[in-house]
Every structure is written in C-alpha cells, then in structure tokens.
Amino acid sequence: MSIEAQLSELTAAVKELTEVNKQLLTSLASGLQFTDAVSGSTAEAGKRGRKSKKEDEPANDLAKVVDGDPAGTRYWVNEVAKQVYAELPGNPQPEDQNFKINPADVYLAKKAEFAAAQDAAKNAQAAAAATTTQAAASTAPSATAAPATASDATSAGEAPTWDQTVAALMKLAADPAHGSTAVLTIMKKVDPTATKVPEMKGKGLEAAINAEIQALLNPAGGVDPLFA
Incomplete structure (x- = not known):
C-alpha cells in the first residue's frame, strides 16, 4: 500500500474517532441533565408534600370537637362582640361577619374569657349601684314629720x-x-x-x-x- 493510501485511511479513522467522542460527550451531557431534572423534581415534590402536610394541620384542628358535641360541629368566635357560637351540623352559621371559625380549644378559651369579662362587668355595675345608693342615703335629708300644728x-x-x-x-x-x-x-x-x-x-x-x-x-x- 502506498503512503497516500495509508494517510487516507488514517485520516478517515481519526474522523470516525472524533465523531464517536462527540456522541459520547453528548450522551454524557444529556445524562447529567436528566439526573438533575429528576433530582429537582423529587426535591420539589418533597417540598410540596411537606407543605401540604402543614396545610392539613389546621384543617385537622378544626375537625376536632368539644366533648359531647357531634362530629362536624364548627366553632365561631366574635372578638368584637365578645361572643362565641357552636354551629351544630344542620344549624345556620352566624350572620355577623365578625364571627371567625376557630379550633375547639380556642373556642373554649374564648368562651371562658368572655364569660369572666361579663361577670366582672356585672359585679362592677352592682358595686357602682350600691355605692350610689349609699351616697344618696347619706346625703339625703332625713325624713321628718309634717310641721306640727x-x-x-x-x-x-x-x-x-x-x-x-x-x-x-x-x-x-x-x-x-x-x-x-x-x-x-x-x-x-x-x-x-x-x-x-x-x-x-x-x-x-x-x-x-x-x-x-x-x-x-x-x-x-x-x-x-x-x-x-
């Protein structure tokens, strides 16, 4: 074989080897991208899964009911009017927009808080009325008989x-x-x-x-x- 023929074959072999290397590099790059994509999707799914779990927790709290109440009872708290309302299944929800749904434990705490505040207000009113009565009795002129004739x-x-x-x-x-x-x-x-x-x-x-x-x-x- 002549030198020209040998050079021609060597050149063809080098080209073929170069093409193979390009294909290998392309495949390798594609594999890395696929791996990253799979890893990112898995991580994102994990994050979404954890977030969904946290979002479900309030719903689980709202599903709890006070002992003695039927399942499905919803509890409302009105901070403006200082009132609470237990909405039993089948009953209407409060019309006042200031009522907000709260878990059962918050409902019980607010119920006790509002009741204590009302009792304190009644006691204060009673004490004020008693004080006013005593002051009036002490300052009013004593009853006297009609002028004697x-x-x-x-x-x-x-x-x-x-x-x-x-x-x-x-x-x-x-x-x-x-x-x-x-x-x-x-x-x-x-x-x-x-x-x-x-x-x-x-x-x-x-x-x-x-x-x-x-x-x-x-x-x-x-x-x-x-x-x-």
Missing part, C-alpha cells in the same frame, strides 16, 4: 308654740268649710281686744286658741259650733 301638740299633751298656733289658724283659714270667718270668731272669743292675730302673741293664749280650733274641727255631736 297646735291641735297636734295639744292632743299629744304638749303646749303648742306660737308658730304652731299660727300655722293651725292659717290652715283653718284655708279650709273652705271655715275660712277667715272661723279665725275671727276664735280671736273674738279668746281675746276680744285683738283685731289681728299677731296681737295675741305673748299672752299665753296658744292652748285656748288650739282648743277652739279643735272644737271647730271636731264638733261635739257633729254640729259645728261656728254655724250652730
């Missing part, structure tokens, strides 16, 4: 004062059944010299005036001596 004093066995006597005469004058005529009649009978009621003051006539008033108000035999 001359007739009251005499019937009790005590000598009436001049002020009591004047009050009795004024009461008698305001009585439609007697009026000022009765007062003048008593004045003339007890003290003929007096022309006005103040002129009888200081003469010790209070008892006598009261006796005449009593006679007019409580006539013997039911006949008023003024008109007898």
Whole structure:
C-alpha cells in the first residue's frame, strides 16, 4: 500500500474517532441533565408534600370537637362582640361577619374569657349601684314629720308654740268649710281686744286658741259650733 493510501485511511479513522467522542460527550451531557431534572423534581415534590402536610394541620384542628358535641360541629368566635357560637351540623352559621371559625380549644378559651369579662362587668355595675345608693342615703335629708300644728301638740299633751298656733289658724283659714270667718270668731272669743292675730302673741293664749280650733274641727255631736 502506498503512503497516500495509508494517510487516507488514517485520516478517515481519526474522523470516525472524533465523531464517536462527540456522541459520547453528548450522551454524557444529556445524562447529567436528566439526573438533575429528576433530582429537582423529587426535591420539589418533597417540598410540596411537606407543605401540604402543614396545610392539613389546621384543617385537622378544626375537625376536632368539644366533648359531647357531634362530629362536624364548627366553632365561631366574635372578638368584637365578645361572643362565641357552636354551629351544630344542620344549624345556620352566624350572620355577623365578625364571627371567625376557630379550633375547639380556642373556642373554649374564648368562651371562658368572655364569660369572666361579663361577670366582672356585672359585679362592677352592682358595686357602682350600691355605692350610689349609699351616697344618696347619706346625703339625703332625713325624713321628718309634717310641721306640727297646735291641735297636734295639744292632743299629744304638749303646749303648742306660737308658730304652731299660727300655722293651725292659717290652715283653718284655708279650709273652705271655715275660712277667715272661723279665725275671727276664735280671736273674738279668746281675746276680744285683738283685731289681728299677731296681737295675741305673748299672752299665753296658744292652748285656748288650739282648743277652739279643735272644737271647730271636731264638733261635739257633729254640729259645728261656728254655724250652730
């Protein structure tokens, strides 16, 4: 074989070897990419799996019910109105948008918290009302009897004062059944010299005036001596 033929065969062999190497390199690169893709997909799937598990935990908590409640009961908490609501299966959910669904343990804790707050408010109101009542009782004027009249004093066995006597005469004058005529009649009978009621003051006539008033108000035999 000539040298030219040998060089030709060697050149062909080198080309063939070069092509094989290119194919091997391409296959190797493809294999690495496939491995990375598979590894990435597996890792991402693992992450998604773990995330889904965490997302399922609240749902599992919401599925738990308070002892004695049927399965499927949902629990609502209203932080604004300080109220809780247990929605039994088949019952309507609360209309107030401030109600939010919570796990059973949160519902129980809020229920106790709101009840304690309501009791504290009631106790505070009761204490405030009691304090107000006590303050009013301590500052209010004590109940007193109506001003004593001359007739009251005499019937009790005590000598009436001049002020009591004047009050009795004024009461008698305001009585439609007697009026000022009765007062003048008593004045003339007890003290003929007096022309006005103040002129009888200081003469010790209070008892006598009261006796005449009593006679007019409580006539013997039911006949008023003024008109007898």
